[in-house]
Amino acid sequence: MGGLGKTTVALALCNDNEVKGHFKEMIFFERVSESPKLKGLLERMWDKIVHEKRPEFHDVKDAHQQLRKRLRQMEPQPTLVVLDDVWEINHLEKILCEGKGFKTLVTTRNNNVVKSDYRYDLPCLREQDVMSLFCFSAFDRKSIPETADYNLVKEVIVECKGLPLALKVIGRYLHGQPPAAWITAKDKISQGQTISEYHETKVLKRMATSIDILAEEVREFFLDMGIFLEARKISVDPLLDLGVYVHKLKWKASYTISIALASPNLVTLVNNKKGTPGNPYGCSGELSLIQHDVMR
Numbered sequence: 001m002g003g004l005g006k007t008t009v010a011l012a013l014c015n016d017n018e019v020k021g022h023f024k025e026m027i028f029f030e031r032v033s034e035s036p037k038l039k040g041l042l043e044r045m046w047d048k049i050v051h052e053k054r055p056e057f058h059d060v061k062d063a064h065q066q067l068r069k070r071l072r073q074m075e076p077q078p079t080l081v082v083l084d085d086v087w088e089i090n091h092l093e094k095i096l097c098e099g100k101g102f103k104t105l106v107t108t109r110n111n112n113v114v115k116s117d118y119r120y121d122l123p124c125l126r127e128q129d130v131m132s133l134f135c136f137s138a139f140d141r142k143s144i145p146e147t148a149d150y151n152l153v154k155e156v157i158v159e160c161k162g163l164p165l166a167l168k169v170i171g172r173y174l175h176g177q178p179p180a181a182w183i184t185a186k187d188k189i190s191q192g193q194t195i196s197e198y199h200e201t202k203v204l205k206r207m208a209t210s211i212d213i214l215a216e217e218v219r220e221f222f223l224d225m226g227i228f229l230e231a232r233k234i235s236v237d238p239l240l241d242l243g244v245y246v247h248k249l250k251w252k253a254s255y256t257i258s259i260a261l262a263s264p265n266l267v268t269l270v271n272n273k274k275g276t277p278g279n280p281y282g283c284s285g286e287l288s289l290i291q292h293d294v295m296r
């Protein structure tokens with residue numbers, strides 16, 4: 001299911017000290033996504049793992065064969081390859097490599113991509129973590145404050161179905177809102193609910209509420225992000241250009257709005273150079289936005 005935390009867990013694993021101690025520099029993380037450029041991915045794998053001048057690859061098949069052959073000849077060394085967000089088994093088969101000490105971790109929404117013997121189905125968050133994550137987004141603390149309507153907050157939390165993305169987005173959307181807004185939101189997100197409806201679709205509908213209530217110009221910016229390729233970092237600069245040249249905004253307003261999208265957790269800010277969380281007060285040239293593809 002989308003937004004469950006698969007990528008988050010995979011990234012946490014790559015940052016785990018024990019894992020880093022074992023694999024050292026040989027940890028390769030790649031987002032595969034729905035329509036991947038597999039030849040480019042194999043080229044990056046060659047550069048990162050083989051550390052030799054890369055030969056000319058004619059196509060994906062040739063790149064895969066040459067990489068597999070070279071890996072077989074190399075001295076075995078612990079290597080972790082994370083292939084995040086694989087949509088089709090057909091994609092995985094074209095990039096999967098093996099070797100002594102070579103481990104591949106795949107994250108996917110599609111049960112058919114990895115055989116059940118090798119699969120770990122990530123559970124939804126535990127009740128206690130659901131509460132902390134929602135409250136952290138809605139109240140900047142880990143529990144429901146005494147000033148809030150306990151039952152109302154619990155009802156909203158239940159509607160998020162333990163899905164981290166929904167807890168973050170809906171929680172943030174209700175941050176600082178008066179009780180009346182919570183009641184309206186709760187009614188809205190529980191509207192049209194039928195037992196037979198697919199779980200994920202229901203939660204997605206709920207998250208759409210947080211986009212509906214955005215100020216018009218912020219919503220326009222959010223929708224504009226749909227023109228960029230999925231699963232890619234979007235440099236803030238072209239987004240600013242859209243604001244200035246298409247929406248006729250002043251540069252500063254354009255910047256403020258694009259950064260404002262990070263506040264309700266609709267996008268994540270990253271620093272291009274360091275790959276660390278982006279500083280909204282930093283230089284726009286160094287900032288990128290990542291839009292979770294469930295939110296597209």
Ligand SMILES: Nc1ncnc2c1ncn2[C@@H]1O[C@H](COP(=O)(O)OP(=O)(O)OP(=O)(O)O)[C@@H](O)[C@H]1O
Pocket residue numbers: 001002003004005006007008009085108109125133164165168292293294
């Ligand atoms: N355990 C967690 N604690 C706090 N936040 C979390 C946790 N797991 C996930 N999140 C947050 O939930 C959001 C969705 O998580 P993530 O992108 O890892 O989902 P995913 O399963 O990879 O989704 P997709 O299938 O769309 O790729 C992110 O904003 C992430 O920060």
Ligand SMILES: [Mg+2]
Pocket residue numbers: 006007008084085107
């Ligand atoms: Mg993911």
